[in-house]
Amino acid sequence: MSDYSDGFWAAWKLIITLDPDLYEIIFLSLQVTISAVIIASIIGLPMGAWLAVNRFKFRRYAIAVLNALMGLPPVVVGLFVYMALSRAGPLGGFGLLFSPAAMIIAQVIIITPLIASISHQTIRDLWAEYHDLLISMNATRTQRIKALLWDGKRALLTATLAGFGRAIGEVGAIMIVGGNIEHATRVLTTAIALETGKGNFAFAMGLGLVLIVLAVMINLLIHIVGKTERASTW
């Protein structure tokens, strides 16, 4: 029990004293995660809409593969990204390994299928509703996808938030490609893993509480800004 109370007070003390190390870790966590979510959304949302609107030969298999990729093991993604970015790898020349950029790449690979798959399900339902109208209006494929993404934007926030939730809590891949280097690639999750390994449970607990509060606050903020409940019909 004392670990819990110690953790709580340690976290509180770190927050109110504006501990520079803690805030550096928080800002890097947010920078990496938000960058990854933005990039994955730019790729995943139109991909989901495209899959919902288009009919092609192996569509069902493509959707099945996409859904399966939602369960991609982060450690394996980390391994592949590490190999690709290491000096001997095909992208080694960019010198990205053990940098926030490498962590963003790994997170984008992990959360893009999640965002694409959830947005596909959302857009598929909306497309069933809009199909006749958009065909009747002679909308082009691109115009249809734009209309579906725009009109489904509130529901698509869920896809983005699911991606954010997965990314902010991810540890395996970013530990491998980031290296958990102090003042360079240390984020909340890797710091928690390190402190736990050192037996520093109170500090690890404190970081964990900060991570939970941060995740909840970002979700709430997006819901409030996105007015997701504004147009309810009941």
Add this chain to the structure above:
Amino acid sequence: MVSILPLKLTDATAHMRGKKLVGPVSLTLAPTGFTMVIGPNGAGKTTLLRLMHGLQRCTGGEVVWAVPATQARDRQGFVFQSPIMMRRKVADSLAYPLRLRGMGKAAALEKVAQCAGNFGLSELLESWAPMLSGGEKQKLSLARALITEPEILFLDEPCANLDGRATREIESILRQVQARGTRLVMSTHNMGQAKRLADDVIFMLGGKVHEHAESEGFFEASSTPEAKAFINGDIVE
């Protein structure tokens, strides 16, 4: 600009999963007038309208406009029985078909403001479209289909779920639209409405055009016993 009409159907047939829905249907829609499509449930009224508009693929025969089909599509409108409401404000819903055709936002909203008055929607422009009442939704559907000034408008039982007052408003709008020269093709179960509005009537039965005649002649002296029975309110299958 060359008219997209007349529309000519030659042995047009539509199937869905191997089952014939409509056909073979052969008829010509003249450039002007108000055609009413009537018939019992399952007779193929909706499918015929969708076939003409291009929402239903023709599995046999052909549907030919006076211009290539790709040019004809932009000059048609369709109003569905259950209004499809985009998740937008009324103003944005009305502007959408104009924006699709490349009109700038300011110009589109200006046209929306002008058009909304004709449909009694001026006060609702800032309302959320899915939250409108049934009658308001159908008026919005009608306005959205007409804002691009189509040459022909298809209406699939637009008053099916409306009360008398809303039906009268829709009918009044349709008369004005017809007076402006828009060709109208509408399906209905309401015989009174068909008598009030139609110039000619297509009576559908079993997926085929059973009778196609001038409105007056059809209602006063239809040539088939099935049509007579349907007009009298008897059950026709």
